[in-house]
Amino acid sequence: MEAARPPSTAGRFVVVGGGIAGVTCAEQLAIQFPSEDILLITAHPVIKAVTNFKQVSKVLEEFDVEEQPKTMLENRFPNIKVIQSEVKQLKSKEHCILTGDGSQHVYKKLCLCAGAKPKLICEGNPYVLGIRDTDSAQEFQKQLTKAKRVMIIGNGGIALELVYEIEGCEVIWAIKDKAIGNTFFDAGAAEFLTSKLIAEKPEARIAHKRTRYTTEGRKKEAQTKSGAGNLGSALGPDWHEGLNLKGTKEFSHKVHIETMCEVKKIYLQEEFRISKKKSLPFPRDHCNQSVTTDKEAWPVYVELTNEKTYGCDFIVSATGVIPNTEPFLCGNNFDLGEDGGLKVDAHMHTSVSDVYAAGDICTASWPPSPFWQQMRLWTQARQMGWYAAKCMAAAILGESIDLDFSFELFAHVTKFFNYKVVLLGKYNAQGLGSDHELMLRCTKGQEYVKVVMQNGQMMGAVLIGETDLEETFENLILNQTDLSSYGEDLLDPNIDLEDYFD
Numbered sequence: 001m002e003a004a005r006p007p008s009t010a011g012r013f014v015v016v017g018g019g020i021a022g023v024t025c026a027e028q029l030a031i032q033f034p035s036e037d038i039l040l041i042t043a044h045p046v047i048k049a050v051t052n053f054k055q056v057s058k059v060l061e062e063f064d065v066e067e068q069p070k071t072m073l074e075n076r077f078p079n080i081k082v083i084q085s086e087v088k089q090l091k092s093k094e095h096c097i098l099t100g101d102g103s104q105h106v107y108k109k110l111c112l113c114a115g116a117k118p119k120l121i122c123e124g125n126p127y128v129l130g131i132r133d134t135d136s137a138q139e140f141q142k143q144l145t146k147a148k149r150v151m152i153i154g155n156g157g158i159a160l161e162l163v164y165e166i167e168g169c170e171v172i173w174a175i176k177d178k179a180i181g182n183t184f185f186d187a188g189a190a191e192f193l194t195s196k197l198i199a200e201k202p203e204a205r206i207a208h209k210r211t212r213y214t215t216e217g218r219k220k221e222a223q224t225k226s227g228a229g230n231l232g233s234a235l236g237p238d239w240h241e242g243l244n245l246k247g248t249k250e251f252s253h254k255v256h257i258e259t260m261c262e263v264k265k266i267y268l269q270e271e272f273r274i275s276k277k278k279s280l281p282f283p284r285d286h287c288n289q290s291v292t293t294d295k296e297a298w299p300v301y302v303e304l305t306n307e308k309t310y311g312c313d314f315i316v317s318a319t320g321v322i323p324n325t326e327p328f329l330c331g332n333n334f335d336l337g338e339d340g341g342l343k344v345d346a347h348m349h350t351s352v353s354d355v356y357a358a359g360d361i362c363t364a365s366w367p368p369s370p371f372w373q374q375m376r377l378w379t380q381a382r383q384m385g386w387y388a389a390k391c392m393a394a395a396i397l398g399e400s401i402d403l404d405f406s407f408e409l410f411a412h413v414t415k416f417f418n419y420k421v422v423l424l425g426k427y428n429a430q431g432l433g434s435d436h437e438l439m440l441r442c443t444k445g446q447e448y449v450k451v452v453m454q455n456g457q458m459m460g461a462v463l464i465g466e467t468d469l470e471e472t473f474e475n476l477i478l479n480q481t482d483l484s485s486y487g488e489d490l491l492d493p494n495i496d497l498e499d500y501f502d
Ligand SMILES: Cc1cc2nc3c(=O)[nH]c(=O)nc-3n(C[C@H](O)[C@H](O)[C@H](O)COP(=O)(O)OP(=O)(O)OC[C@H]3O[C@@H](n4cnc5c(N)ncnc54)[C@H](O)[C@@H]3O)c2cc1C
Pocket: 016, 017, 018, 019, 020, 021, 022, 041, 042, 043, 044, 048, 085, 086, 087, 088, 113, 114, 115, 116, 131, 132, 133, 157, 158, 228, 231, 232, 233, 234, 235, 236, 237, 238, 239, 324, 328, 358, 359, 360, 361, 376, 377, 378, 379, 381, 414
């Protein structure tokens, strides 16, 4: 492909953030403008790079993610210069950013990819941990090695992974909902998975084809003190693989689930003792014993809204994320989404001139395709970073650009409880109201297949286990094939759908 003309506007392309979104954006800009310097500014000494990218179907993709020292990126792309420094202030009117090392960088187009941070149930409590980056994951591991009981709050991705991975430590899992995994599953899929949580873990794990995560860069940079506070990039698939998530005891799983409750109050040991002396009415714990009879003196106690109180060694707040817009974007006039992200239009452009955003920091604010929704995931960070670079280039070159195809259909491949999990389209009938029907096929311990249908057309699907249906279903959703004549036969395992539709 012929290299694009160097843009004439003053300043250069600047990307903030060394996570998947920022690195992908910088790489793509470097490819499009080989004779231009691209500046990547990131708070952390290691960057995240996508490797072994494979488009496995129209929308489903597989890739590995590596933590790398910044020099590896600079060697691969000599026109990318990485500066390790925290951005302290954006002066959008002047088109410049100020960094912690006292420098000022003028940009012609800027892409903000500063990610997000954990939204904790309580700030400043040393017993409440959030997990975001390698440093916080290591801190969690350190605490776990001394723990007999931990409490996990939240019902999304991190909680699902932790309750399955933690061994040798009692887990009390408190969720707001009736069933586990509300961000990914309905009650049926939750029930299918729950049996796996109660069973002993098999010795050998099944290897699944999926995104992999390696920390080569981190090992190489192990001696480097990041000084980046909590500004590391987010972990991702298989982040726990290299960590020994074992407590002090010898059993594998011991998970107790408290449903439909939230945290009412957290007491440190001393506060708890004082309130006990005042003989407040103490709720009962999961063994149906009053906590007052619990012989253990726990460092921290959690009172739930269902009137139960549990003592534990520490609490993991796996309660979602908040986009990293504070404090460095203060004083600029960004439109924010309800979730606190920078609103971006169909060209990944924010409400501020020449400023784009991608990944966890942004809130997609274009009218979405009927089968897509934003979720703060690795795949979307990569797709947005790549597409943002394309849009920045198109704007400089005065070209038009259509919304990328990856935003046509939501597609996520992951692994929960050692099952392969594929989510497609409106997999939980999001936004479809009551005007839809569900079809199910389930073989206990083996597979769970759910499709969401509307007017005889497939709108979404949840595939758990080795179903091999993802590509066919992807096509059925994208093509909006009329499936009304198949009725329940659509999920008949004796019918080879591929023969019909591929
Ligand atoms: C524990 C965990 C497990 C996950 N598992 C999965 C999974 O299995 N599958 C999946 O798809 N997704 C998963 N995710 C989500 C996924 O990791 C994120 O959606 C994705 O990595 C976000 O990428 P990003 O580039 O937008 O942000 P980040 O990776 O957070 O990168 C942000 C970058 O910005 C830098 N930065 C921040 N502020 C500043 C500043 N002021 N100045 C300079 N630099 C700054 C940071 O140092 C960092 O380099 C997981 C997340 C977590 C926390």
